[in-house]
Amino acid sequence: MHSARLVIGYGNQLRSDDGLGRIVAQQLRSDLAGDSAFADVVVLAAHQLTPELAEPISRSRFVIFVDAREGQRPGRLDCRVVIPSGNGALAFSHDVDPPSLVLLARLLYGSSPTAVVISVDGDDFGYGTDLSPEVQATLPDVVQRVRDVLADGIAAQSAPTAVGVGHRSGGG
Amino acid sequence: MARQITIDPVTRIEGHAKITIQLDDAGVVQDAKFHITQFRGFEKLCEGRPFHEMPSLMARICGICPVSHLVASAKACDAIMAVQIPKTAASLRRVINLAQLIQSHALSFFYLSAPDLLLGMDADPAGRNIFGLMQSHPEIARDGIRLRQFGQQVIELLGGKRIHPAWVVPGGVSEPLSAEKRLTIVGMIPDALAIVERTLPLFKRVFERFPDEVRTFANFPSLFMGLVDNHGGIEHYDGHLRIVDAEGNVIEGAVPSDQYQEYIGETVEPWSYLKSAYYLPRGYPDGLYRVGPLARLNVATSVDTPKAGHEWAEFRQLEPGAVLSSFHYHYARLIEILYALERIGQLLDEPDILSTRVRAHAEPNNLEGIGVAEAPRGTLLHHYKIDENGLIVWANLIIATGHNNLAMNRGVFQVARHFVDGERLQEGMLNRVEAVIRAYDPCLSCSTHALGKMPLRIQLVAPDGAVLDEMVRGANDA
Numbered sequence: 289m290h291s292a293r294l295v296i297g298y299g300n301q302l303r304s305d306d307g308l309g310r311i312v313a314q315q316l317r318s319d320l321a322g323d324s325a326f327a328d329v330v331v332l333a334a335h336q337l338t339p340e341l342a343e344p345i346s347r348s349r350f351v352i353f354v355d356a357r358e359g360q361r362p363g364r365l366d367c368r369v370v371i372p373s374g375n376g377a378l379a380f381s382h383d384v385d386p387p388s389l390v391l392l393a394r395l396l397y398g399s400s401p402t403a404v405v406i407s408v409d410g411d412d413f414g415y416g417t418d419l420s421p422e423v424q425a426t427l428p429d430v431v432q433r434v435r436d437v438l439a440d441g442i443a444a445q446s447a448p449t450a451v452g453v454g455h456r457s458g459g460g
Numbered sequence: 461m462a463r464q465i466t467i468d469p470v471t472r473i474e475g476h477a478k479i480t481i482q483l484d485d486a487g488v489v490q491d492a493k494f495h496i497t498q499f500r501g502f503e504k505l506c507e508g509r510p511f512h513e514m515p516s517l518m519a520r521i522c523g524i525c526p527v528s529h530l531v532a533s534a535k536a537c538d539a540i541m542a543v544q545i546p547k548t549a550a551s552l553r554r555v556i557n558l559a560q561l562i563q564s565h566a567l568s569f570f571y572l573s574a575p576d577l578l579l580g581m582d583a584d585p586a587g588r589n590i591f592g593l594m595q596s597h598p599e600i601a602r603d604g605i606r607l608r609q610f611g612q613q614v615i616e617l618l619g620g621k622r623i624h625p626a627w628v629v630p631g632g633v634s635e636p637l638s639a640e641k642r643l644t645i646v647g648m649i650p651d652a653l654a655i656v657e658r659t660l661p662l663f664k665r666v667f668e669r670f671p672d673e674v675r676t677f678a679n680f681p682s683l684f685m686g687l688v689d690n691h692g693g694i695e696h697y698d699g700h701l702r703i704v705d706a707e708g709n710v711i712e713g714a715v716p717s718d719q720y721q722e723y724i725g726e727t728v729e730p731w732s733y734l735k736s737a738y739y740l741p742r743g744y745p746d747g748l749y750r751v752g753p754l755a756r757l758n759v760a761t762s763v764d765t766p767k768a769g770h771e772w773a774e775f776r777q778l779e780p781g782a783v784l785s786s787f788h789y790h791y792a793r794l795i796e797i798l799y800a801l802e803r804i805g806q807l808l809d810e811p812d813i814l815s816t817r818v819r820a821h822a823e824p825n826n827l828e829g830i831g832v833a834e835a836p837r838g839t840l841l842h843h844y845k846i847d848e849n850g851l852i853v854w855a856n857l858i859i860a861t862g863h864n865n866l867a868m869n870r871g872v873f874q875v876a877r878h879f880v881d882g883e884r885l886q887e888g889m890l891n892r893v894e895a896v897i898r899a900y901d902p903c904l905s906c907s908t909h910a911l912g913k914m915p916l917r918i919q920l921v922a923p924d925g926a927v928l929d930e931m932v933r934g935a936n937d938a
Contacts, residue, residue: 339571339590339605340605340608340609340612342605343605343609374591388591391591392591392594395591395594395595395598396594396598396601396602396605397602
């Protein structure tokens with residue numbers, strides 16, 4: 289039964305911009321509460337992606353990962369379709385990437401939903417609880433992009449590109 | 461020419477470490493060492509902080525077993541406050557500590573070690589990982605995930621979040637257990653029990669495929685240490701420390717936690733950041749002892765839950781005295797998961813488990829406090845001293861991996877000597893050297909759980925430091 293849509297915002301909130309995904313998740317929980325158009329949306333905030341998430345992913349019909357990543361242009365927003373892949377290149381057991389998680393869902397539970405990664409180039413992944421100015425300024429756009437993708441699916445993206453194995457966040 | 465093999469990093473353990481193996485002119489192993497290459501410094505950075513902050517600070521030591529640090533730290537703070545916490549609070553601390561044990565043991569057994577056990581020590585490292593396991597044994601991988609979820613869900617239900625919950629506090633716990641949460645946890649137990657009950661017989665057969673490893677994986681006479689209750693039964697939260705020898709004789713029946721320094725010494729070696737603990741009366745390094753699941757099953761004279769008690773009795777039949785092979789840490793872990801599930805059920809059936817009296821309040825009444833608890837990997841000891849203002853002036857932590865450091869080093873040497881042929885290096889040989897470390901499930905911090913095909917650098921180094929040969933295995937190599 290694949291009834292729910294799932295949003296997973298992840299990152300380490302003690303590592304400055306890396307906490308973006310969790311901040312977005314917290315805001316979405318508040319924004320979407322009581323909105324019947326999003327009644328089936330489950331929002332998870334996670335420190336890291338772990339293999340256990342494969343199970344709720346397998347029960348979802350659509351998944352959005354929200355993350356900060358290392359990049360050249362702090363604040364740049366990106367949206368990519370996830371191509372399930374693992375190929376043994378997984379190096380860490382408590383820091384799994386989205387392609388691996390979607391593959392795990394298929395291998396273990398027989399179902400891998402359509403998934404996208406919405407990511408933002410971070411500027412500062414050092415110790416700290418605040419987002420950098422560039423990433424802070426992007427926060428409303430990230431929340432809106434998640435809402436758009438939830439509402440319209442991948443079609444909301446003008447030119448989504450694929451993300452396969454090796455997609456890694458900037459930190460936790 | 462004499463050479464050195466370096467395995468850096470050691471894979472599928474919790475943290476960063478390397479192993480060096482010294483070969484003589486004939487390529488025979490002469491020495492081997494397990495080096496901890498990361499430095500944390502928690503004992504120093506907490507100085508000057510209010511004592512009541514210590515549980516939250518110390519939980520940050522580890523993302524895998526933060527609850528165990530919370531519990532040991534809170535017990536040290538209880539001692540500083542000179543309070544006896546409410547019985548319900550103690551029971552709830554036990555529940556969350558056992559939930560921690562379940563999720564940590566499940567991670568170690570199913571994610572980190574099962575690939576070696578089910579796919580073989582010599583299997584292609586490209587597939588000898590959790591992905592390979594999921595493809596070859598998806599039902600076991602699902603069971604491992606489900607058990608880990610159980611532990612995490614209990615921690616989240618009690619503590620509010622899965623990692624670094626702040627619910628265990630000096631004097632007890634911050635909130636009582638609700639009837640709804642109790643029912644939720646109780647309802648999850650049968651499914652988790654069924655998983656362990658089908659996993660144990662399966663792996664008992666698997667263990668029989670590894671006679672060489674059973675014989676050589678840190679299989680030597682040593683002391684063992686762990687908590688036991690007042691009747692000698694297995695214990696993870698309170699009680700007293702017991703030390704037994706290789707024959708199973710009780711050497712120290714009840715080490716008072718506040719006198720641990722008369723029994724446990726610590727030393728440092730220049731080649732590792734990890735302290736080595738030893739049994740003081742026997743000196744260093746003869747006072748080598750082991751802690752953790754194997755030690756707990758060895759020091760206990762009973763396991764007072766029906767299913768785990770039966771399994772423990774069978775386990776102890778492996779050898780006439782203490783079970784000596786560290787390969788059996790894996791077996792012991794499964795039995796402890798079974799025990800923890802049964803014990804959580806017992807604790808949640810206590811009549812006053814929903815009591816709202818769960819915290820004692822007091823100012824500091826002692827300038828020193830010691831807390832001891834059993835973490836998944838073994839005995840955890842937190843010792844604090846404060847000034848008149850309640851600020852930490854000194855702290856000493858002895859963690860499970862420190863207790864086991866001497867034994868891990870001896871185990872690495874034993875395995876290297878048995879399996880490593882310096883003239884004909886093979887990946888499976890080196891995997892076994894790593895696997896003996898994995899058997900202890902050392903927690904070097906929370907930072908890394910490397911899987912299968914981690915980057916691995918093996919160097920052959922001449923005595924003058926010249927690199928004679930090098931083999932590099934990258935994460936993305938075919």
